[in-house]
Amino acid sequence: MSKGDETRDSVLRVALAQSSRVGLRGITIGGLAEAMEMSKSGLFAHFGSKEGLQTAVMDYAADAFTQLVIRPALKEPRGEPRLRTLFDRWLGWGGYADYALxxxxxxxxxxxxxxxxxxxxxxxxxxxxxxxxxxxxxxxxRGGVTEGQFRESTDAAAFAHDLLAIMLGYAFSARLLHDPAAAARAQDAFDRLLDHIRS
Amino acid sequence: MSKGDETRDSVLRVALAQSSRVGLRGITIGGLAEAMEMSKSGLFAHFGSKEGLQTAVMDYAADAFTQLVIRPALKEPRGEPRLRTLFDRWLGWGGYADYALxxxxxxxxxxxxxxxxxxxxxxxxxxxxxxxxxxxxxxxxRGGVTEGQFRESTDAAAFAHDLLAIMLGYAFSARLLHDPAAAARAQDAFDRLLDHIRS
DNA sequence: GACCAGTGCGAACGGTCGTGCTTTTATTGG
DNA sequence: CCAATAAAAGCACGACCGTTCGCACTGGTC
Structure with missing residues (x-):
């Protein structure tokens, strides 16, 4: 990796952390340059425009999510273990795990x-x-259905949406309301959801 | 209502609509003044600071929500009707009802x-x-529990959080993903949640 | 007719934003 | 080791930000 790619990468790392706090619109070239201890124009040159920086941050975030959440889940056995690991890692990603933003x-x-x-x-x-x-x-x-762990009648799309809603609710309760019971409640909801499709 | 209060009110009405699109941070005094066809300084004088404007918008929004969602629900009979109306109006508020932002x-x-x-x-x-x-x-x-419509063992706090999560999921699916099934899925989830506490 | 509080306007401020140039410094391949 | 190239800096720009201040206009009160 050349010097340029290296700095670009570390800029993106900082930009991602910053974006998670203030949003993609909230980050500024100047603020980012100061945090990186380099000049605005030098940093700017790596991305061409602010929108270029923003999309690069999104790509970087997608890679991180895949590596930190998706990949560990796919290493587990099919069906429930895989689903549980996905949930755990996802909850950590959006919460306060050591790998969270x-x-x-x-x-x-x-x-x-x-x-x-x-x-x-x-x-x-x-x-x-x-x-x-x-x-x-x-x-x-659907893999779990094939394995016979989940009912044949399982609506996988509905399950995915319900799981997403649980995560949104967790983020809301934990991050905004600082509810100490947020994680436990999310876990409960997940268990209920799982019970519902188990055969 | 004095002239000042009147303009202040109509500014807030526009500011609220604008905030729902770009966020409270996204609104600008200048943009708001242009939309209102008045001067920046004249508008600014009503709120003293941008933070003053932002908190005023939040108060205005809270009033609107109470009037458009909470109040219609409380007019219904206790228990399930009240809960269903709250859900319907809330879904409309966050979605595409005529009274939605x-x-x-x-x-x-x-x-x-x-x-x-x-x-x-x-x-x-x-x-x-x-x-x-x-x-x-x-x-x-809890009113529904008292009426005997819901089980004695109902965890009202958990129900409230689950309902909130359903709304968050709906907003996400409808507004970001433009999923046509979002409302139906939210309704399904709500019905399931209700079934769970019905006696 | 003079005063007065309420209301809005116009101009200007210091600051920060994203972005374009030119120049200097650092890295890299032969 | 040196030339070619990449990376970073320096500087300036126009635009917009929130905010301040003085002034003009309005309606109602002594």
Whole structure:
């Protein structure tokens, strides 16, 4: 990896952490440059525009999520173990695990930042990421059906959406309300959801 | 109502609509003044600071929510009818009802905008609003228990949180993913939740 | 007719934003 | 080791931000 790619990478690491706190719109080239102890123009040159920086952050975040959440889950045996690991890692990602971002799940922040946008590269990216995630969940659930762990009548798409809602509720309760019972409640909801599809 | 209060009110009406799209941080005095066809300084004088404007918008939004969602629900008979009306109106508020904001539920936007803030008047207000809402739901649920419609063992607080999560999931699916099945899925989840506590 | 509080406007401020140039410094391949 | 190239800095720009301040206009009261 060349020097340029290396600094670009470390800029993105800092930018991602910062974005999770203040959103993709909230980050500034100047503020980022100061945190990196380099000049605005030098940092700017790596991305060409602010939008270029934002989309790069989203790509970087998607990679991190895949590595930290998806991949550990896919290493588990099919069906319930895989689903449980996904849930645990996902909860950690959006919460306070050691691998979590300082401002929680960035996709949730970006989603509510860009949900009313007519279109644009950033919105497109976050939609794609969420769709992929829902797809992954559905595939895992269907794998469990194939294995005979879950009922034949399981609606995988509905399950994926319900699971997403649980995560959103957890982020809300934990991050905004500082509810100490947030994680336990999310776990309960997940267990109930799982009971519902178990055969 | 004096002339000043009148303009202040119509400014807040526009500011609320604008905030639901771009967030409380996204609104600008200049943009708001242009939309109102008045001068920046004239508009500014009504609120003293941008933070003053933001907190005023939150108060205005809380009033609107009470009037459009809470009040119609409390007019219904205790228990399930009251709960169903609350859900319907709430779904409309965050979705595409005629009384909805153009950018969806502003509290969700503000929540993810300010969830990592250390403190501050705006954050305090949105937390208060959400706590009040959860309290209201709990009270309604407990009313249903008293009436014998819901089981004695019902955990009202858990129900309120689960209902909130359903709304968050709906907003996410509808506003970001433009999922046509979002409302139906939310309704399904609500029915399941209700079944679970019915005696 | 003079006063007066309420209301809004216009101009200007210091600051920060993203971005374009040119120049200097660092890295890299032969 | 040196030339070619990549990376970073320096500097300036126009635009917009929230905010301040003085002034003009309005309606009602002595």
């Amino acid at each position: 300082p401002g929680g799940c960035i996709f949730i922040s970006v989603a509510s930042e860009y949900d009313d946008e007519p279109e644009g590269p950033v919105r497109t990216k976050v939609v794609q990421i969420e769709r992929d995630l829902l797809d992954t969940i559905e595939t895992i659930v | 153009p950018g969806g539920c502003i509290f969700i936007s503000v929540a993810s905008e300010y969830d990592d803030e250390p403190e501050g008047p705006v954050r305090t207000k949105v937390v208060q609003i959400e706590r009040d809402l959860l309290d209201t739901i709990e009270t309604i649920v």
